[in-house]
Amino acid sequence: MTSQWECFLQNLGVWEGSFTQFSPQGTLIEDIPSRLTLEGLNNNQTVRLTLSRSGQDVKREFSSVGGGLLFFKNGSFSEGLIQLGPFSEFGAELALVHENRRLRLVQIFDKNGQLNTFILIREHLTGTEAAERPTLQLDDLLGEWRGEAVTIYPDWRSPDTYSTTLKLQLDDTGRLIQSTSFGDRTITSIATIKDRIILFDQDPQKQVQVLLLPDGASATSPLKVQLRQPLFLEVGWLIQPNLRQRMIRSYNEKGEWVSLTLVTEERVGNC
Known part of the structure; x- marks a missing residue:
């Protein structure tokens, strides 16, 4: 099995791009060019990170990974808090x-647990083409998507791999019907659509929105995180018209981070 350190090393290089801040409603707040260097030292036993942004450099060195950070084989990763706490940012x-x-x-x-801001970071390796996709549109997502999910765990147990199906279609009133299947489990939910926001609001206490963003990106978030309620955060990326990746970071009802899932899916039909 590939080690977490080897997965981290997939990110070595010089990454040029930008940090773009959005409000929860998708209003652009600021866009800052960036240059991030991940350099392997001592035969890749250490990695030095240098982030240049707004004329300032931030430097960190890594000799191991862990805590709230997990990597997949292709270098995709998530880092964040491992525990949701009261009266603290999350x-x-x-x-x-x-x-x-x-x-x-x-x-x-x-x-207070309210969704506050998004930062979208788009990067490419220096010296290569930066071919960004347009802002994601609802029509880009409609249809049936089939793929494979890999779930990894912060307690280092063996990963799980299983098939996925995602169906997105509009009903006669213009609402979005979403049917998600993971393995043998299927969940169906309904959302209303307003501009770039898809809002799943059937349960007023557990409202979840999907915000459509530049470069084929989407952000799925609860409008409010609350203790004693499970939650998940998700990013989606339409890499090609019929190829999409999603990553889901899940927390249980105790507010504990319990898993990280990477889905790679292809559109197999239109709805």
Whole structure:
């Protein structure tokens, strides 16, 4: 099995891009060019991170990974808090890697648990083409998607791999009907659509929104995180018209981080 350190090393290189901040409603707040260098030292026993942004450099060195950080084989990863606590900020980063590009999303909730801000980070390896996709549209997602999910765990148990199906279609009133199947379990939910926001609001206490973002990205978040309620954070990336990746970071009813799932799916039909 590939070690977490070997998975981390998939990210070595110089990544050029930008940090773009959005409000929960998708309003652009600021866009800052960035350059992030991940350099292997001592025969890759150590990795030095240098982030240049707004004329300032931030440096970190790693000799191991762990805590709230987990990697997949292709280098995709998530880092964030391992425990939701009362009266404290909460959030996580979810990062997808595909060939010469990375798409990273940071979701932040304020001390009252309210969704506060998104930071979308779009990067490409220096010297390669930065071929971004347009802002995601609802029509880009409609249809049936089939794929494979890999779930890894912070307690280092063996990963789980299983098939997935996602069906997205509009009903006669313009609402979105979503049917998600993981293995032998299927969940169906209904959402209303307003501009770039898809809102699953059937349960007023557990409202979840999907925000459509530039570069084929989407951010799925609860509008409010609450103690004694399970939750998940998700990023999606439409890499090609019929190829999409999603990453899901899940917490249980105790507020404990319990798993990280990477889904790679292809559209097999239109609805």
